[in-house]
Amino acid sequence: MERTLSIIKPDAVAKGVIGKILDRFESNGLRIAATKKIQLSREDAEKFYAVHADRPFFNDLVDFMISGPVVVTVLEGENAMAKNRELMGATNPKEAAPGTIRADFAENIDANAVHGSDSLENAAIEIAFFFAEREIA
């Protein structure tokens, strides 16, 4: 049993597809162990994406992530990390396989609907960034 972190980004929240995206997880064997809708501060977004601080897209990424509320979710299940990434599709929606979340709901590589942890080590760090252990059931 694994846990991973999902973020439904401001573009998908604004489009009103929170329920549709959460349904993709539940319909594919991932359990929602915790979820909440929050508005990130600039400091939150900079800290969360600190690994990308030197990348040319960093400032645009931070601006985008604080442009509206996001939904952060802890997903739990067998192979949850890889399963979530499979359901999300490629980072660039133009390259995302048909039927994936990004192919169906994302506009471009910046407004790409969802984030998902890319390793179990990062999943643990990202989950702890947003949730206390007692909030995860």
Ligand code: CMP
């Ligand atoms: P995410 O999985 O949230 O991780 C970092 C984000 O940076 C990524 O999704 C994209 O939305 C965004 N991004 C913008 N440009 C790029 C790029 N060239 N390569 C990777 N990520 C990018």
